[in-house]
Amino acid sequence: MLVVQKYGGTSVGDLERIKNVARRIAKYRDEGHDVVVVVSAMAGETDRLLKLAYDLVEEPSPRELDMLVATGEQVSSALLAMALNAMGYPAKALLAFQIPIKTDELFGKARIRDIATKRLKEELAKGQVLIVAGFQGITDEGDITTLGRGGSDTTAVAIAAALGADVCEIFTDVDGVYTADPRIVPKARKIAKISYEEMLELASMGAKVLEIRSVEFAKIYRVPVHVRSSFSYEPGTMVVEEDESMEKVLVSGIAYNRNEARISLYGVPDKPGIASRIFGPIAEAGIVVDMIIQTGRPDGKADMTFTVPKTDYKATLKLVNELAPEIGIEKIEGDEDIAKVSIVGAGMRAHPGVAAKMFQVLADHGINIHMISTSEIKISCVIDEKYTELAVRALHEAFGLDRAPEEETS
Amino acid sequence: MLVVQKYGGTSVGDLERIKNVARRIAKYRDEGHDVVVVVSAMAGETDRLLKLAYDLVEEPSPRELDMLVATGEQVSSALLAMALNAMGYPAKALLAFQIPIKTDELFGKARIRDIATKRLKEELAKGQVLIVAGFQGITDEGDITTLGRGGSDTTAVAIAAALGADVCEIFTDVDGVYTADPRIVPKARKIAKISYEEMLELASMGAKVLEIRSVEFAKIYRVPVHVRSSFSYEPGTMVVEEDESMEKVLVSGIAYNRNEARISLYGVPDKPGIASRIFGPIAEAGIVVDMIIQTGRPDGKADMTFTVPKTDYKATLKLVNELAPEIGIEKIEGDEDIAKVSIVGAGMRAHPGVAAKMFQVLADHGINIHMISTSEIKISCVIDEKYTELAVRALHEAFGLDRAPEEETS
Numbered sequence: 001m002l003v004v005q006k007y008g009g010t011s012v013g014d015l016e017r018i019k020n021v022a023r024r025i026a027k028y029r030d031e032g033h034d035v036v037v038v039v040s041a042m043a044g045e046t047d048r049l050l051k052l053a054y055d056l057v058e059e060p061s062p063r064e065l066d067m068l069v070a071t072g073e074q075v076s077s078a079l080l081a082m083a084l085n086a087m088g089y090p091a092k093a094l095l096a097f098q099i100p101i102k103t104d105e106l107f108g109k110a111r112i113r114d115i116a117t118k119r120l121k122e123e124l125a126k127g128q129v130l131i132v133a134g135f136q137g138i139t140d141e142g143d144i145t146t147l148g149r150g151g152s153d154t155t156a157v158a159i160a161a162a163l164g165a166d167v168c169e170i171f172t173d174v175d176g177v178y179t180a181d182p183r184i185v186p187k188a189r190k191i192a193k194i195s196y197e198e199m200l201e202l203a204s205m206g207a208k209v210l211e212i213r214s215v216e217f218a219k220i221y222r223v224p225v226h227v228r229s230s231f232s233y234e235p236g237t238m239v240v241e242e243d244e245s246m247e248k249v250l251v252s253g254i255a256y257n258r259n260e261a262r263i264s265l266y267g268v269p270d271k272p273g274i275a276s277r278i279f280g281p282i283a284e285a286g287i288v289v290d291m292i293i294q295t296g297r298p299d300g301k302a303d304m305t306f307t308v309p310k311t312d313y314k315a316t317l318k319l320v321n322e323l324a325p326e327i328g329i330e331k332i333e334g335d336e337d338i339a340k341v342s343i344v345g346a347g348m349r350a351h352p353g354v355a356a357k358m359f360q361v362l363a364d365h366g367i368n369i370h371m372i373s374t375s376e377i378k379i380s381c382v383i384d385e386k387y388t389e390l391a392v393r394a395l396h397e398a399f400g401l402d403r404a405p406e407e408e409t410s
Numbered sequence: 411m412l413v414v415q416k417y418g419g420t421s422v423g424d425l426e427r428i429k430n431v432a433r434r435i436a437k438y439r440d441e442g443h444d445v446v447v448v449v450s451a452m453a454g455e456t457d458r459l460l461k462l463a464y465d466l467v468e469e470p471s472p473r474e475l476d477m478l479v480a481t482g483e484q485v486s487s488a489l490l491a492m493a494l495n496a497m498g499y500p501a502k503a504l505l506a507f508q509i510p511i512k513t514d515e516l517f518g519k520a521r522i523r524d525i526a527t528k529r530l531k532e533e534l535a536k537g538q539v540l541i542v543a544g545f546q547g548i549t550d551e552g553d554i555t556t557l558g559r560g561g562s563d564t565t566a567v568a569i570a571a572a573l574g575a576d577v578c579e580i581f582t583d584v585d586g587v588y589t590a591d592p593r594i595v596p597k598a599r600k601i602a603k604i605s606y607e608e609m610l611e612l613a614s615m616g617a618k619v620l621e622i623r624s625v626e627f628a629k630i631y632r633v634p635v636h637v638r639s640s641f642s643y644e645p646g647t648m649v650v651e652e653d654e655s656m657e658k659v660l661v662s663g664i665a666y667n668r669n670e671a672r673i674s675l676y677g678v679p680d681k682p683g684i685a686s687r688i689f690g691p692i693a694e695a696g697i698v699v700d701m702i703i704q705t706g707r708p709d710g711k712a713d714m715t716f717t718v719p720k721t722d723y724k725a726t727l728k729l730v731n732e733l734a735p736e737i738g739i740e741k742i743e744g745d746e747d748i749a750k751v752s753i754v755g756a757g758m759r760a761h762p763g764v765a766a767k768m769f770q771v772l773a774d775h776g777i778n779i780h781m782i783s784t785s786e787i788k789i790s791c792v793i794d795e796k797y798t799e800l801a802v803r804a805l806h807e808a809f810g811l812d813r814a815p816e817e818e819t820s
Binding site: 075085098 | 425428429459462463465466467468469470471473474475477478480481484485487488489491492493495496501502503505507508552553554
């Protein structure tokens with residue numbers, strides 16, 4: 001079996017943990033598997049490097065910033081390969097330029113274009129364990145790029161796809177994907193199997209187990225991903241293609257996000273092109289708008305509500321206030337104290353009435369809904385932030401997630 | 411003018427100092443010069459990385475060790491380029507693989523084979539300041555190598571040679587090469603100009619200002635090297651080809667070395683092949699022998715004395731004691747408390763009697779000489795360690811180094 005494994009920063013956070021990871025890899029070798037390992041920087045290292053740069057200058061040049069932070073993974077991959085070699089398991093650390101992992105030139109958030117498999121395959125055939133520095137790539141000109149936060153997940157999935165690996169194991173400090181945040185819902189359970197689509201929805205809601213681009217990659221190339229803990233040998237959560245068993249489960253998980261703020265524009269002239277005149281300047285300012293809702297009014301005008309990251313709230317308010325006179329917006333209002341609560345499940349497609357049930361549950365607990373948005377397998381409601389925990393717990397119970405799924409009890 | 415500059419670890423030891431170096435480089439740009447800069451790792455960083463490796467495993471795999479420590483220069487070169495860019499001076503950090511700087515495959519002490527100048531010249535033509543990560547190279551297979559301690563000096567001189575630079579400036583924390591160690595000889599003076607050969611002899615004696623291989627490189631490719639302080643704008647010491655003015659100076663400097671130990675073998679059979687039977691096993695153990703002296707005895711046997719680094723003293727003693735019965739050595743003796751004191755000067759060639767004067771000076775101070783070795787421009791004497799300071803000061807005065815040279819007073 002060809003296994004691609006990824007170990008996060010906490011898993012290689014100190015020398016003792018690096019040795020633990022080496023022992024874990026050795027076990028796979030003893031079982032006869034070929035192993036390619038992708039590592040993140042040791043916990044805290046990327047932040048230390050970023051601090052160096054931003055303490056030095058206000059705006060570090062992007063090319064050099066990537067060259068700087070890429071050293072974090074260079075260090076951890078070299079150390080892990082050393083640990084394996086010392087244990088008698090031949091291992092080679094490989095940097096992006098040595099494979100190469102080609103990306104575009106968007107420093108700080110580069111996208112992988114191509115991974116050459118020749119050297120990887122040759123080294124594997126020689127019985128080497130390959131330790132690949134995650135998070136980094138190389139442009140056609142030979143400049144070092146980084147893939148953005150969580151990029152090591154993407155490196156791992158992309159390598160698994162390129163090599164046609166049997167599985168891509170993402171080792172992290174949690175032991176899988178849960179039906180809800182266990183800090184909020186004590187009865188939350190680990191999900192044994194989840195579809196790429198569901199995982200995408202959960203990841204986009206801020207469930208930090210998997211970087212969203214890595215899930216997209218896995219979905220496109222159909223890479224089975226196993227999210228599991230580096231501190232135990234228990235199985236975690238398999239992220240795979242949707243199958244029949246998944247459709248039986250109405251709701252797979254409850255997610256929430258407290259990092260957004262709401263802005264409402266009242267009395268917007270309801271004519272063609274108005275939305276782009278509002279959201280064009282916001283996009284140009286680099287602000288990512290999440291939910292957008294527009295409703296007509298009897299007077300021919302429209303009301304428009306949308307959410308932006310809390311960190312961009314003030315800048316967005318300033319922008320729309322500047323636009324207001326020109327466009328003819330009557331009134332602008334905003335609210336930072338909101339939360340988005342979502343239910344996610346592949347089974348929704350086949351079962352009507354899930355949305356109605358969600359609204360009823362929230363109403364039963366006296367929780368007012370400010371915004372609603374839906375996708376095929378997700379329903380999100382924006383509510384007052386103070387009700388977040390209550391809403392998540394109530395939905396978790398109402399959709400039967402407090403108890404083990406039928407397949408497991410029968 | 412095309413200037414290659416090298417800044418050592420102390421010169422880029424913290425962010426404030428990196429900014430200082432950036433300002434210094436900016437000054438050269440303002441004067442219209444093209445500048446290629448070679449940087450070492452920030453002071454302490456290489457040791458920190460080595461400690462990580464040796465805390466992890468007893469014997470780190472050499473390939474991965476080089477990959478690990480090479481990050482030190484990657485960090486400092488990226489930071490320095492950022493500082494320059496922020497000041498409005500376009501700068502690019504370049505790693506060995508990006509140039510490339512090709513070396514052999516001797517990890518940890520690789521030798522530079524070739525430096526491609528195409529990219530360097532193109533970037534210089536675009537008005538870029540180039541910040542090259544020192545100390546590192548790349549093999550034909552794309553593995554990262556390091557050149558060994560002090561390797562950044564070699565990188566700088568090699569790049570200066572490859573580009574045909576007008577001067578290679580080595581910025582360090584001392585302001586030049588001195589006639590003797592100023593900590594021992596308060597009257598020691600900075601030498602304005604010194605020949606490659608003299609510098610080689612001084613460097614091999616442990617004068618830490620310039621790495622010896624960089625001087626060899628400079629000599630072969632006739633690169634004018636300027637050793638100077640990164641904390642002032644005062645001129646330092648020019649290391650150049652020997653010229654007439656240098657021959658007038660009898661002795662340029664006094665050096666000493668307390669890091670060696672002496673081993674004497676008495677009654678060694680005086681027959682062909684005996685030296686290789688003794689020194690072969692020592693070389694195989696990786697021990698570098700410095701001075702070797704052999705003298706015949708009336709009884710047809712020989713006495714042999716040699717010096718090794720103090721750190722290898724015990725291992726060498728053990729080795730020769732094991733060889734003794736087989737070879738027929740009568741007696742073995744050793745002494746760790748020795749020092750080597752040397753006088754160096756291109757003028758010696760033209761002036762007989764320098765050696766005699768040195769022996770006389772030592773005798774006048776009651777200092778016994780255990781070993782003598784000479785080269786064209788150097789005379790070294792091994793004495794008891796406790797006399798080191800006395801010997802250096804006495805020689806410094808006797809050869810007229812306490813006062814400024816004639817050229818400067820006239």
